[in-house]
Amino acid sequence: MSHHVRRLKPLLLELDEVCPLDRPVLVDAHLIPLFKKHGERESIELIPVPAAQVRGLHLGHAPSKTAVIIYPRCEIHHGGQVDGACPGCQEARYTIAKELVHCLDRKEDKTSPDHMASDLINQLVRREWSESPQAFADGWGELWAIELLARFRHRLLVRGNASVPRSLRLATAVASNNYFLLASQYGAPDDAIKRAFSDGYMDLMRTIRMTVQLPVEMPALVHAAS
């Protein structure tokens, strides 16, 4: 698992430099430029399509430094402004983030057209992430999409500790099992945000970050009343 975060580490660090923790991460302004730089892509094309069984698709070609990302368009805001509270826009942002992560795949994580035809689709349908490095990389793409849109250190602030109270938004979300308000702030799907704030997921991310010396302490730059 650590090789994924090693590849992402410089990007995650730079993301925090270009986007303050108390601002939403933007696809166009933040993620695309960073993945072009760290994924060595000259072109990343985004193609919105009507949602169906395939939610997202990444077509990459490292030698020509290109990537094409197909994502589910929001049928309400397609062609207009993204709304962070809209489930369709959240899904689009999350899918793009997930597929961008694959710009950083190692050779052994990549899925060739032949492998996709023979094994990968069946593995993904059965949710057998550990069946192959390629399926594993697909699963990890979803985790890293969460980290890109709802950053770990901001989640620490929201969760609070002995010196910083847990946010009312999180307390309300946990009590009602409704993560809409938090999800709206991050512009990511409710279920992804619920997962992001779970104890198990936070512990996992803390461990992974510590293996590559990414910061795991709570930041001081965002105030509880901001």
Place this chain on the structure above:
Amino acid sequence: MSDLQTALDLLKSKYGEFDNIKLLLGAGEGMSKASIEADILRIADGIVSGEFAPQASFAEDNFAQMKVTL
């Protein structure tokens, strides 16, 4: 020829070779290899025909004005 092979050939005709193809599947019922391959073909057809076109920009100006508050 399978739907997937047809789809990949269509996409290659537009973009050239790929060395990495990744999928994100929905959580719906009734998914199978065949139904997913058919969906990939739907997407490939739409891209090649021009029905699905690249988005010039992902407009987040309004969202960018927000703050992630506690």
